[in-house]
Amino acid sequence: MTHPFPLAGQPLRVLLLSHSPDDENAGASRIYHMLATGLRARGHRIDLFHLEAMGLPREPHLARLAQRLLMPRYLSRFGLRQAGQGYDVIMASSGMAAPLFARMRRAQTRALLVNHLHGLAIYDHAAAMNEAMLGHGRASLSARLITGPAQARWDARGVDAADLTIVQNRRDLGDLRERFPSATVQMIPPAVHPEVFAARALAAPLDRRAPLLAWFAAWQPRKGCHYLPGAFRIVRAAHPEARLAIGGTGASPADLIGRFAVEDRAAIDVLPRISVAEQAALFGRAAIIVFPSLSEGFGLALAEAMCFGLAAVAGATGFAADFLADGREARIVPPSSEHIGRAIIDLLGDPAARGRIAAAGRRIACDLALDRMISAYEGAFQRERFHAVPVQHPGIRLADSDLNSSQMTGG
Numbered sequence: 001m002t003h004p005f006p007l008a009g010q011p012l013r014v015l016l017l018s019h020s021p022d023d024e025n026a027g028a029s030r031i032y033h034m035l036a037t038g039l040r041a042r043g044h045r046i047d048l049f050h051l052e053a054m055g056l057p058r059e060p061h062l063a064r065l066a067q068r069l070l071m072p073r074y075l076s077r078f079g080l081r082q083a084g085q086g087y088d089v090i091m092a093s094s095g096m097a098a099p100l101f102a103r104m105r106r107a108q109t110r111a112l113l114v115n116h117l118h119g120l121a122i123y124d125h126a127a128a129m130n131e132a133m134l135g136h137g138r139a140s141l142s143a144r145l146i147t148g149p150a151q152a153r154w155d156a157r158g159v160d161a162a163d164l165t166i167v168q169n170r171r172d173l174g175d176l177r178e179r180f181p182s183a184t185v186q187m188i189p190p191a192v193h194p195e196v197f198a199a200r201a202l203a204a205p206l207d208r209r210a211p212l213l214a215w216f217a218a219w220q221p222r223k224g225c226h227y228l229p230g231a232f233r234i235v236r237a238a239h240p241e242a243r244l245a246i247g248g249t250g251a252s253p254a255d256l257i258g259r260f261a262v263e264d265r266a267a268i269d270v271l272p273r274i275s276v277a278e279q280a281a282l283f284g285r286a287a288i289i290v291f292p293s294l295s296e297g298f299g300l301a302l303a304e305a306m307c308f309g310l311a312a313v314a315g316a317t318g319f320a321a322d323f324l325a326d327g328r329e330a331r332i333v334p335p336s337s338e339h340i341g342r343a344i345i346d347l348l349g350d351p352a353a354r355g356r357i358a359a360a361g362r363r364i365a366c367d368l369a370l371d372r373m374i375s376a377y378e379g380a381f382q383r384e385r386f387h388a389v390p391v392q393h394p395g396i397r398l399a400d401s402d403l404n405s406s407q408m409t410g411g
Helices: 027-041 060-069 071-083 098-104 121-133 141-161 170-179 194-202 225-238 253-257 262-267 276-285 300-307 318-323 337-349 351-365 370-387
Strands: 013-017 045-049 089-093 112-116 164-167 185-187 212-216 243-247 268-270 288-291 311-314
Touching (some): 013 027, 013 071, 027 300, 027 370, 045 071, 060 071, 071 089, 071 098, 089 098, 098 112, 098 141, 112 141, 112 370, 121 141, 164 170, 164 370, 170 318, 194 276, 194 300, 212 225, 212 276, 212 300, 225 337, 243 276, 253 268, 262 268, 276 300, 288 300, 288 337, 300 311, 300 351, 311 337, 311 351, 337 351
Parallel strands (some): 013 045, 013 089, 089 112, 112 164, 212 243, 243 268, 288 311
16 A cells, blocks of 8 residues: 655556446546546556446445445445555545545555546536426435435545545636635546547538537436427427437437427437447537536537537536637527527528537537547646645555445445
């Protein structure tokens, strides 16, 4: 467990602990896969583990319960078993390693402890609760009172226990610097998937004539899904030839189609789970990406679509809030069917303006290259490991019993 940090410029040994299912095409897991691949290509030694390795119960119902309520305990106990292998950096997301980090900070020499935030849960929770209050979705009692607030607390504990917290947007950066003035917080935007980035060169010209709209996001209230059916009705009243492709929702086609007006249903294609190549093919055909999210840690699907030259109609959050200006690189609109629908009509009715916005947005999105993200993480790891100064007393050997306290379950 006790070991000195290597000299600057030498390869690092990094342990990445993801509490998300292992899926290189899914948002949270995708970041870890890209980071591991990029760092390995630069000679660093990377071990990456996902949810499946954390020792959750085998019975599905118990596994879901443990994942929602006890994930810090399971992830920290798993990390404990790995931590003695001489890592220079240990990174986990959303405060899930806070119990482990809190114990490791007492060691005389140890790894740099990095807390990674895909997005502060408190904002996602607030957006979901607001939509539920408006009658735009349902929120279970457990989500209202237990899982939502608990995740917000773990986010905070992760910042408090880590040497470095990495966020993906300026909203979270400002929030944490205000609430934790002594914490080291850095913003590193994620990268567009390399396959998507490479395929963008094959996309059709920016002045695409077919009025194909794309929605590519989970079908959740905080993603603004309530407003899409009404917006599409407004669009088709003005442009009956418009079509809509929906992907990445996690919902069944039958459930989604029934939410739209009867006269619009034949113009909608609900895509099954698709590969990165199929996602790229969709983005290569569509003219507009509709992404009216109320809260995002970043919103990679929006950036990836814009790499292909889709003009964007987006909510003011994540990537859109930090990098895009209304009328210049995208249309940034409030969450309402009227605003979304009218913005789409404006873009469909003015191909020249749509082309200018798409081209400007594409330049911004294409800056999110993998090499830039890897350099930012590598630099942060190399720099901050020398700034982290552990308490100087004899090193403490961690045992499973150290992780059985009430802090493991939020008590």
